[in-house]
Amino acid sequence: MVATAFSLLAPMETEEAQIARGLRRRDPDLLDALIAQYQHRLLRYLLHLTGNRAVAEDLFQETWLRVLEKGHLYDGRNRFVTWLMSIAHNVAIDHLRKRSLSSLDEMKDPEDGTPFEPPASGPSPFDLAAAQQQQEKFHEALAQVAPIFREVLVLRFQEQMKLEEIAQLIRIPVSTVKTRIYRGVQALRPALKGGLQ
Amino acid sequence: MTNREHERAIDLITRSGVEDVSAPDAVWLESHLARCAECADYADGCASTGQLLRAVAVTASPALVAATQSRLRARAVELDEQRSRSILIAVSFCIGTLSSTMSAWLWWRFGGWVAQKLALPASIVEPGVFVAWMLPAVIVAVAILASSHPVIDRTVTMAWLGEDQEGARQ
Numbered sequence: 001m002v003a004t005a006f007s008l009l010a011p012m013e014t015e016e017a018q019i020a021r022g023l024r025r026r027d028p029d030l031l032d033a034l035i036a037q038y039q040h041r042l043l044r045y046l047l048h049l050t051g052n053r054a055v056a057e058d059l060f061q062e063t064w065l066r067v068l069e070k071g072h073l074y075d076g077r078n079r080f081v082t083w084l085m086s087i088a089h090n091v092a093i094d095h096l097r098k099r100s101l102s103s104l105d106e107m108k109d110p111e112d113g114t115p116f117e118p119p120a121s122g123p124s125p126f127d128l129a130a131a132q133q134q135q136e137k138f139h140e141a142l143a144q145v146a147p148i149f150r151e152v153l154v155l156r157f158q159e160q161m162k163l164e165e166i167a168q169l170i171r172i173p174v175s176t177v178k179t180r181i182y183r184g185v186q187a188l189r190p191a192l193k194g195g196l197q
Numbered sequence: 198m199t200n201r202e203h204e205r206a207i208d209l210i211t212r213s214g215v216e217d218v219s220a221p222d223a224v225w226l227e228s229h230l231a232r233c234a235e236c237a238d239y240a241d242g243c244a245s246t247g248q249l250l251r252a253v254a255v256t257a258s259p260a261l262v263a264a265t266q267s268r269l270r271a272r273a274v275e276l277d278e279q280r281s282r283s284i285l286i287a288v289s290f291c292i293g294t295l296s297s298t299m300s301a302w303l304w305w306r307f308g309g310w311v312a313q314k315l316a317l318p319a320s321i322v323e324p325g326v327f328v329a330w331m332l333p334a335v336i337v338a339v340a341i342l343a344s345s346h347p348v349i350d351r352t353v354t355m356a357w358l359g360e361d362q363e364g365a366r367q
Binding site: 044068181184 | 207208210212214216217238241242243245246247249251252253255256257261262264265266268269270272273276277326
């Protein structure tokens with residue numbers, strides 16, 4: 001679907017340039033294709049950031065509306081996913097300000113102790129149960145990590161973004177990104193050691 | 198081992214997996230990790246964090262995707278309509294400005310013609326006719342501004358422009 005949407009555009013352009021051109025025209029087919037392509041990554045990022053599925057889904061829609069409205073600002077020089085995540089980051093911050101919360105942690109659903117679903121694969125029921133337990137421990141520990149560290153961990157290890165991209169997205173120096181990743185990993189160490197052994 | 202070596206190792210560990218690490222750097226890192234328990238521990242932590250984070254199965258529901266796509270299409274139509282109205286307003290403004298300028302010039306000339314016909318000083322009649330032409334508009338503007346009740350309802354204007362107050366703030 002994405003490939004079809006892109007192939008309708010000029011073939012010599014880079015994918016980012018095609019997206020930038022489509023966003024300036026508010027091309028509905030391109031937007032549908034982008035939503036389909038980035039749906040899981042965006043929701044996962046927002047879910048990790050907020051810890052609340054309902055809030056994350058609201059912010060998911062809000063992010064795409066902002067992409068539509070601010071699409072002309074994307075110049076196609078950077079990866080689209082970096083720009084998309086920076087929009088999501090700003091939407092989450094705006095949401096936080098509107099609700100006058102003192103930290104991202106306050107957005108967690110109090111009734112939802114385990115915000116993330118465990119992986120649905122495993123070679124045996126025992127392995128599955130062990131993996132599930134390990135995942136639960138890990139995510140409990142991750143939820144305890146300060147949001148500023150959690151965000152960079154998710155962007156670096158889950159979304160596989162470069163340090164420079166993360167720095168650009170959050171608007172902080174690369175050295176700060178490295179420090180936050182280091183401190184985030186250190187904060188998770190007890191859970192990682194306990195969970196993986 | 199120096200702090201510089203640890204910093205280099207941490208930088209390479211943090212970058213590896215996503216960014217390209219050159220072969221000499223990879224060899225150096227391997228030898229450093231063999232000698233430094235602290236950096237090896239960090240490398241292990243990064244690997245485990247990545248492994249566990251990537252194993253998370255978070256998916257957007259088809260209903261959410263469909264709702265988002267439909268909301269976006271509706272908003273795109275709204276924005277297009279809003280843009281068309283803005284263009285209309287801009288064109289109207291330009292036409293209004295042009296016609297006002299032209300008629301002001303014509304009234305000024307008319308004042309000159311009257312002064313010539315009546316043998317009166319043009320320096321008095323020309324501005325006099327011009328002010329007489331402007332006066333009704335000035336009186337209406339002052340009355341609107343001085344009125345305690347708003348003559349123009351902003352919400353009606355905003356609704357006509359296709360913007361609710363929430364949208365206007367954004």
